[in-house]
């Protein structure tokens with residue numbers, strides 16, 4: 001049956017063979033679905049979703065496909081425990097479905113939660129804000145950054161290499177826009193100003209914007225216009241808000257994204273049984289969400305020091321960087337007996353690279369902790385979808401979908417099927433799957 005698979009035609013043959021034999025051995029049901037582009041790019045042209053760009057997010061169309069496939073109705077309660085920029089919850093809100101997101105990264109939590117406030121009643125204030133900002137930017141054209149910092153009684157972001165991230169003038173203008181946003185008279189539109197400035201702070205940084213990960217672009221000659229970027233972002237937000245349907249706006253106060261760690265304090269945040277989970281936890285690779293969002297975490301004043309960044313990074317599932325990585329490097333992590341039989345990569349990876357072995361092992365232990373808590377808060381008819389990707393660490397294949405499915409089964413869930421969606425990131429050996437479970 002697997003030989004017929006068309007999507008795998010695009011994927012490296014060896015990996016495809018391994019994938020087939022792994023799935024066959026595991027005995028899980030398998031399905032192939034092609035619903036087009038399910039990457040973040042598809043979300044960049046959709047209302048509300050386009051207010052923030054998170055490259056590892058999935059497309060709103062994937063959520064719509066799952067809402068339909070599962071037959072989710074307005075009576076159901078949907079949760080996304082790894083909500084990222086909030087794609088699932090935004091899409092649920094558009095369908096007037098009660099939902100809740102939890103997210104560990106304070107920047108993404110704020111982005112998700114603020115993207116759910118749909119209120120058109122004070123949008124006239126946007127014009128006043130832009131006028132005030134323009135006058136101040138003109139007034140301070142020749143002022144030094146220090147003078148602006150003093151006048152607004154603020155500080156320079158404490159990110160390492162701050163002037164490599166932003167040219168001095170760019171930072172000066174961004175700070176003026178951020179400080180004006182805090183004035184009391186703008187509180188009714190604070191969330192929209194915040195989203196517009198947050199997005200602009202990265203778009204105005206000296207980085208390559210076409211890469212999935214952030215890298216410096218030290219020698220670029222781009223003309224960066226802070227006012228234009230913020231004005232443009234606000235126009236998009238106002239435009240999207242005014243085009244929302246009446247019932248979408250009325251429903252909008254029901255959903256939220258809260259700050260939380262889905263591997264430990266998840267249960268205390270859920271106040272009714274979960275009917276559906278639609279989510280995508282991080283993948284077992286080296287991508288660190290804290291690392292990738294750090295310019296904005298610092299610029300939007302959500303981090304006070306580097307230690308906080310390390311703490312969030314260590315709590316997070318998946319990739320780490322800096323000090324968090326050094327901690328993982330120290331010694332081989334002990335694997336709990338309960339999940340040891342499922343970690344088929346373990347012996348080979350341990351012999352190749354202890355850090356990578358710890359990475360993968362921490363990843364599955366964290367997901368296991370999440371699954372155990374999830375079990376305590378699901379309804380009788382619960383169903384869930386976990387979108388995950390495979391990875392290759394030190395040349396050892398990590399078949400995330402099968403390992404995760406086995407851990408779900410171990411904790412008493414039934415695995416309905418594994419869906420293969422796409423290859424990802426342009427690389428031949430990477431693909432994405434959905435692990436579909438029920439209680």
Ligand SMILES: C[S@@+](CC[C@H](N)C(=O)[O-])C[C@H]1O[C@@H](n2cnc3c(N)ncnc32)[C@H](O)[C@@H]1O
Pocket residue numbers: 054056057058059081082083084085086087088102103104105108260261262263279280281282283289315316317318
């Ligand atoms: C693949 S992204 C989710 C993207 C999301 N589906 C979207 O479309 O925006 C995974 C998210 O899980 C978050 N995360 C990692 N560890 C977490 C934890 N222990 N608790 C809650 N969220 C966590 C990361 O910060 C990241 O935003």
